[in-house]
Structures are given as structure tokens and as C-alpha cells.
Amino acid sequence: MKILVIGSGGREHAIVWQLKQSRLVKKIFAAPGNPGIGLIAGCVNIKADNIKGLADFAQKNNIDLTVVGPEIPLTLGIVDEFMRRKLRIFGPNKQAAEIEGSKAFAKEFMRKYHIPTAPFQIFTEPHEAISFVKSAGMPIVIKASGLAAGKGAIVAKTQEEAVEVIENMMVQKVFGDAGAKIVIETFLEGQEVSMMCFTDGKSVKMMLPSQDHKQIGEGDTGPNTGGMGAYCPVNFVDEATQAFVKEQIIEPTISGLQKENRIYKGVLYAGLMLTESGPKVMEFNCRFGDPETQAVLPLLKTDLADIFISIVDGNLEVMDELEWHPGAAACVILASRGYPQKAETGKRIFGLRNYSDKKCFLYHAGTKREGKNWLTDGGRVIGVTGVDKDLRSALNRAYEVVESIKFDGMTFRSDIGFKANMQWKKSRV
Ligand SMILES: Nc1ncnc2c1ncn2[C@@H]1O[C@H](COP(=O)(O)OP(=O)(O)O)[C@@H](O)[C@H]1O
Ligand SMILES: [Mg+2]
Incomplete structure (x- = not known):
């Protein structure tokens, strides 16, 4: 298969890396991708919101499957355009993507289908x-x-x-x-977690729970960012909680979307608050979360291309249950000085290496290449993910790699995972 992945961040790098492991995949393109992705895939210079350009490319190059990373092309209707041209694509159509694109729609939808929310x-x-x-x-x-x-x-x-x-x-x-x-x-009080699932619009396969770190400063202080790190799984999200989220939140959402003829083949992301009166949805995203994906996908054992194909073909239900590697993954985001306000760019990055043991991953987001040199080119520069037998070891592994990378103004949080092991008070009726 020839696959096109749309987007240019760490999330897309993680998706491309995972697809690269598949025996089903012959060639991967990324649009526009980034120079890190360019090490393992062919980058094509078409922006993620250029829907006509992307569809033309997919048509001309006989792309078998297109995977959409970011929300913007989804809310612009990229899936509708690809479907109109009979091109296979992984993502919700424009109407279904409203679940993220319009918070007012999402809230009214949740009210209508009795999905727990504030x-x-x-x-x-x-x-x-x-x-x-x-x-x-x-x-x-x-x-x-x-x-x-x-x-x-x-x-x-x-x-x-x-x-x-x-x-x-x-x-x-x-x-x-x-x-x-x-x-x-x-305002909801509690622990925040992310739960993503794969869906073909009819059936659902849950991914492992993960937790983002949105704020720039240690101990969750300072302004919000796109996310400074994540880990997976989240030990205080027990099986009962996972089952509750699947049965009371994800499944009713998917069946509600189906009832309303909103075609959903992709990833549904629920941003949840675990409150004393149970999990509540703060928001839905219509795609993989970033940075959560950089901590979730490295643990996925099932062939990602297989999952995408089953979904696009509408066969997710007959696919075997997802398999996961044991242990944990932790992702630490390296950001530029000034982020999230005005980030510095153009700083030389030292210490980038190729890790091929599947225990360390460097997912590029804001990097640029000039000859042999790597330079910073954005607020979030690189995600460093460590995988190991437990969260502590995964974090140690990630931070060891972080210590070996240097650029002027490099910023990161040294407390990723600090809320693991916390409890959440349950008092369910
Ligand atoms: N009802 C709520 N109670 C408490 N905190 C909330 C609530 N809604 C959102 N937040 C906080 O604000 C952050 C961003 O809100 P969210 O709805 O996810 O919007 P977006 O990701 O589009 O900015 C959440 O991650 C959470 O930390
Ligand atoms: Mg959010």
C-alpha cells in the first residue's frame, strides 16, 4: 500500500513511524511532513489545509489510503472531498468533525444523547x-x-x-x-485524562488512557500550551472507569453520530475530567491528540495500517481486540524559549541520534534542516518518548535522552507524570 499522512507535527511523526513497521505498507508520503518525518517517509510540499491539492496528489499518485492528523482539514471537509473522488481516507466527514469544530454543537449533542458533561x-x-x-x-x-x-x-x-x-x-x-x-x-473538579478510540462509525476499539500536561510550568503552572508531555497508560484509570467511558460516553456518541448521519471513520478523542460523580466530557476532538499520541502509539502492538484499513472498509467489528506492549511510555516535549507566546527559532540542535531499539523515540515537530545541521523551527521542537517496564523507568529513559539533546533556550518540564499514582474519589450512584 501507498499511504499519505497529512500533517507536520510529532503526532504525525509517531503515526508515520508506526505505519512504517507494517508489512502492508510499501511507501509513505507526508504532506507537508517535517524533516524528521523526511528521514523515514517522502515529504510533499502541500499544506494540510489545501484540500484540492491533497486530493489531486492522492489521485495522481494512486495513494491507497490517506490518514488525516490535524483537525483543520477535517473541519474543512477533506473527507467529503476524498469520498466524492472515491479516494480512501481515514477521518470523520465535515459534519461529524463538528464534534470538535463546534463546542456548542458538541455540548447540545451531549445533552441530547445523555452523555455526562458539565x-x-x-x-x-x-x-x-x-x-x-x-x-x-x-x-x-x-x-x-x-x-x-x-x-x-x-x-x-x-x-x-x-x-x-x-x-x-x-x-x-x-x-x-x-x-x-x-x-x-x-467548573469541574478532578483528574484530567484523555481517552482515544478507533471507530468505523459503528463499532469502537478503545486505546489506552493517557494524560497530557498542558501548562508550560512545573506543577501545572503558567499559560496553556499545545501540551508539554504525556504518559500512557494512566494507572488511576481502572478497568471499571475505562468500561464506563466506553459504554456511557464513547459508544453513545458514536451511535448518536450515526443516527444523525454524520459519517465517522477515524479517531475519537474524549478529554475527560474524572470527578467525584464519575467521568465527564470536557471536549471531544475528532482526531489523535498531540502529544498523547506520542505516548500511546509506541505501546500499540497491533498493526496500525491493519486498523486503518478495517475502519475505512467498515470492518472494525470483526477485527481482533487491540494488542498492547506491556509497560509504559512517557513523552517529554522540548520547546523553544518564549513558547507559548513568541517562540525563538533558528537555534542549532545538538545531540540528535537515531534510536532503533523501540525504547526511545524522537518525534520531530518544529525542526528544520540546513545541510548537516538541525535547527529549531517552532515552539514545540521535539517529543522524546521513552518506553519501559513501568512509568518510572520510561520517564528515566526519556529524561536520559533529553539530557543528551541541547539547543539554546531549550525548555521542558521535568515533572511529566507527577500526577500518576494519584487517586480520584469515586462516589457513583
Ligand atoms: N468544565 C471544566 N472544568 C474544569 N476545567 C476545564 C473545564 N473545561 C475545560 N477545562 C480546562 O481547560 C482545558 C481546555 O479546555 P478544552 O475544552 O479541552 O478546550 P481546548 O482544548 O479546545 O482548548 C482543559 O484541558 C481543562 O484543563
Ligand atoms: Mg482540550
């Missing part, structure tokens, strides 16, 4: 939103409904702050049209 209200008028928060308890969560690159959800601690957030989103339009509609929801 109580909420939707607003399109700033004065109505403002008068609402003036009589609401704090903290409260205010979210731009549209896509805002992971920056559109704000926890307001005071009413003044809440009013300011509403004005920024709806009047100043700091997120453009994405903030024309907002969701205001109850």
Missing part, C-alpha cells in the same frame, strides 16, 4: 453572557465555540475576569469568528 449555556449575545456570569458561582469556564488552536477555553476565577474574557471573545474577537458563539460551563 452543565452549560450557549450565548451569541455578549450582554446576555455577561449578565449570566454576574449571577453565577466562580470559578466558571468560558469557551469559544469554534476552533482556537487550544487557546479558546478559559477558567475565570472572578466575575470581573469572566466579564473580561467574554468581552475579549465576543466584542474584541480575539479568536475571530470562533468566539462569535461561546459556551459557558460549570
Whole structure:
């Protein structure tokens, strides 16, 4: 098979690496990819949102399967265009991708199908939103409904702050049209985890639970980022919790989407808060999470290409259960000084090596190559993943590699996994 992977981050590097192991795969292209991906696949210079360009490429090059990494092409309808041209593609269609592309849609959908989530209200008028928060308890969560690159959800601690957030989103339009509609929801207390699944729109195979580290600073302090690290599995997500998420959250979501004729063949990601009254959905993503994927896929034993094919063909149900390597994986993101505000770029990176023992992975995100030299080229530069018998050993392995890599202004969190072993109080009815 010839496969095209769309995207250019660490997530896509992890997907490409995994596909590379498959006996079904002959050639992999990435669009646009990055120079790290370029070491193991052919990079084609077509941007992820250039849907016509990507479809033309797939057609001309007889691509057997296209896999979409990021959300933007999905919400723009890349799947619909590929399906129209009878090209095989892994991802939800435009209507199904609304589960991520419109938080207002996702919340109303969850209400309709009784999927546990925080109580909420939707607003399109700033004065109505403002008068609402003036009589609401704090903290409260205010979210731009549209896509805002992971920056559109704000926890307001005071009413003044809440009013300011509403004005920024709806009047100043700091997120453009994405903030024309907002969701205001109850603040949930608990442990945050990510659960992803594969689905062909009918049946579901759960991946192992993982946990992201969104904030830039140690101990979850400072501004939110795209994610500074992740680990998998999460030991406090026990089997009962996993079963609850599958049966009460994921499956009803998939069957609801099916009822509404929204075609979903891809990865569904649930961002969850484990609260005293059970797991609640904070958001859905319509694709693999990043950096979670950099910690989840290295543990996947089942052939990823096999999974993709079963899904595209609508045969996921008859596929065997997923197999996982024992142990744990931990990913530490190396970022540039200034990230997540204004990241420095163009710094020479020292110490990059090829690890071929399947215990260490370097997933490139913001790198650039100049002759023999590697340079930084973005906020998140590289994800370093260690795999080992348990989380502690996986972390040690990742940090050992981190210590061997250097660039001016290199920033990383040294506390990835610090919330592992925490408990969450369950009081379910
Ligand atoms: N209801 C909530 N209660 C507490 N924290 C929340 C809530 N909703 C979101 N958050 C926090 O804000 C972060 C971002 O929110 P999310 O809905 O995932 O939006 P996005 O990823 O699009 O920015 C979450 O990861 C979580 O830390
Ligand atoms: Mg999120």
C-alpha cells in the first residue's frame, strides 16, 4: 500500500513511524511532513489545509489510503472531498468533525444523547453572557465555540475576569469568528485524562488512557500550551472507569453520530475530567491528540495500517481486540524559549541520534534542516518518548535522552507524570 499522512507535527511523526513497521505498507508520503518525518517517509510540499491539492496528489499518485492528523482539514471537509473522488481516507466527514469544530454543537449533542458533561449555556449575545456570569458561582469556564488552536477555553476565577474574557471573545474577537458563539460551563473538579478510540462509525476499539500536561510550568503552572508531555497508560484509570467511558460516553456518541448521519471513520478523542460523580466530557476532538499520541502509539502492538484499513472498509467489528506492549511510555516535549507566546527559532540542535531499539523515540515537530545541521523551527521542537517496564523507568529513559539533546533556550518540564499514582474519589450512584 501507498499511504499519505497529512500533517507536520510529532503526532504525525509517531503515526508515520508506526505505519512504517507494517508489512502492508510499501511507501509513505507526508504532506507537508517535517524533516524528521523526511528521514523515514517522502515529504510533499502541500499544506494540510489545501484540500484540492491533497486530493489531486492522492489521485495522481494512486495513494491507497490517506490518514488525516490535524483537525483543520477535517473541519474543512477533506473527507467529503476524498469520498466524492472515491479516494480512501481515514477521518470523520465535515459534519461529524463538528464534534470538535463546534463546542456548542458538541455540548447540545451531549445533552441530547445523555452523555455526562458539565452543565452549560450557549450565548451569541455578549450582554446576555455577561449578565449570566454576574449571577453565577466562580470559578466558571468560558469557551469559544469554534476552533482556537487550544487557546479558546478559559477558567475565570472572578466575575470581573469572566466579564473580561467574554468581552475579549465576543466584542474584541480575539479568536475571530470562533468566539462569535461561546459556551459557558460549570467548573469541574478532578483528574484530567484523555481517552482515544478507533471507530468505523459503528463499532469502537478503545486505546489506552493517557494524560497530557498542558501548562508550560512545573506543577501545572503558567499559560496553556499545545501540551508539554504525556504518559500512557494512566494507572488511576481502572478497568471499571475505562468500561464506563466506553459504554456511557464513547459508544453513545458514536451511535448518536450515526443516527444523525454524520459519517465517522477515524479517531475519537474524549478529554475527560474524572470527578467525584464519575467521568465527564470536557471536549471531544475528532482526531489523535498531540502529544498523547506520542505516548500511546509506541505501546500499540497491533498493526496500525491493519486498523486503518478495517475502519475505512467498515470492518472494525470483526477485527481482533487491540494488542498492547506491556509497560509504559512517557513523552517529554522540548520547546523553544518564549513558547507559548513568541517562540525563538533558528537555534542549532545538538545531540540528535537515531534510536532503533523501540525504547526511545524522537518525534520531530518544529525542526528544520540546513545541510548537516538541525535547527529549531517552532515552539514545540521535539517529543522524546521513552518506553519501559513501568512509568518510572520510561520517564528515566526519556529524561536520559533529553539530557543528551541541547539547543539554546531549550525548555521542558521535568515533572511529566507527577500526577500518576494519584487517586480520584469515586462516589457513583
Ligand atoms: N468544565 C471544566 N472544568 C474544569 N476545567 C476545564 C473545564 N473545561 C475545560 N477545562 C480546562 O481547560 C482545558 C481546555 O479546555 P478544552 O475544552 O479541552 O478546550 P481546548 O482544548 O479546545 O482548548 C482543559 O484541558 C481543562 O484543563
Ligand atoms: Mg482540550
